[in-house]
Amino acid sequence: xxxxxxxxxxAALSFSEKVKILEKxxxxxxxxxxxxxxxxxxxxxxxxxxxxxxxxxx
Amino acid sequence: xxxxxxxxxxxxADGVIxxxxxxxxxxxxxxxxxxxxxxxxxxxxxPVTRGGLLxxxxxxxxxxxxxxxxxxxxxxxGGWPVQFLPSxxxxxxxxxxxxxxxxxxxxxxxxxxxxxxxxxxxxxGRSKDHIRILQFTEQGAVDRKKLTDxxxxxxxxxxxxxxxxxxxxxxx
Numbered sequence: 001x002x003x004x005x006x007x008x009x010x011a012a013l014s015f016s017e018k019v020k021i022l023e024k025x026x027x028x029x030x031x032x033x034x035x036x037x038x039x040x041x042x043x044x045x046x047x048x049x050x051x052x053x054x055x056x057x058x
Numbered sequence: 059x060x061x062x063x064x065x066x067x068x069x070x071a072d073g074v075i076x077x078x079x080x081x082x083x084x085x086x087x088x089x090x091x092x093x094x095x096x097x098x099x100x101x102x103x104x105p106v107t108r109g110g111l112l113x114x115x116x117x118x119x120x121x122x123x124x125x126x127x128x129x130x131x132x133x134x135x136g137g138w139p140v141q142f143l144p145s146x147x148x149x150x151x152x153x154x155x156x157x158x159x160x161x162x163x164x165x166x167x168x169x170x171x172x173x174x175x176x177x178x179x180x181x182x183g184r185s186k187d188h189i190r191i192l193q194f195t196e197q198g199a200v201d202r203k204k205l206t207d208x209x210x211x212x213x214x215x216x217x218x219x220x221x222x223x224x225x226x227x228x229x230x
Contacts, residue, residue: 007090008197011089011091011199016162019084023059025094026094026095
């Protein structure tokens with residue numbers, strides 16, 4: 001299967017199925033971070049607790 | 059994520075937040091293939107404080123008394139770090155107001171329309187935002203006419219033209 005076809009197939013999944021994949025991707029990401037290979041944090045957080053100063057949507 | 063959305067809906071029912079909509083990578087996943095993300099971006103309308111400032115303090119106070127855990131700019135709900143982003147401009151307010159009602163595992167929630175996700179990504183303007191815009195355009199997941207209207211309405215036409223020149227010329 002070509003990459004565009006695979007992407008189209010993934011995009012056509014139901015949101016529930018996609019969220020399951022998202023959760024697996026997130027677990028993998030956290031596992032990699034826990035192994036010290038990279039950080040889980042984004043470097044540009046703009047919200048100080050209780051005070052919003054700038055948006056920074058993922 | 060079901061528990062996360064249930065908690066957010068409860069916050070809405072309790073009046074801590076107003077209308078909300080999912081944006082960011084999770085919002086985009088509704089229309090595209092899933093993309094790795096560590097958090098859930100929730101754009102919210104908030105009650106205005108006496109001083110006229112938008113504040114997340116009400117959310118923090120509410121969630122702390124219910125066992126919510128604050129981690130940097132996130133609040134962990136149902137295992138997911140959630141970033142609450144008060145709508146700070148007309149584009150985000152429109153994106154929330156016109157968001158699409160969906161159900162995830164029986165839980166009602168709202169996701170931004172693709173045109174608003176693209177416009178917000180364009181305005182935010184980081185590399186990963188540009189990648190996401192390209193995904194929307196390459197996969198035909200955004201209505202170009204509606205997108206043009208949103209961009210015009212929110213003063214993003216010039217920025218979009220720059221983006222087109224840099225990334226899309228010769229590809230569409």
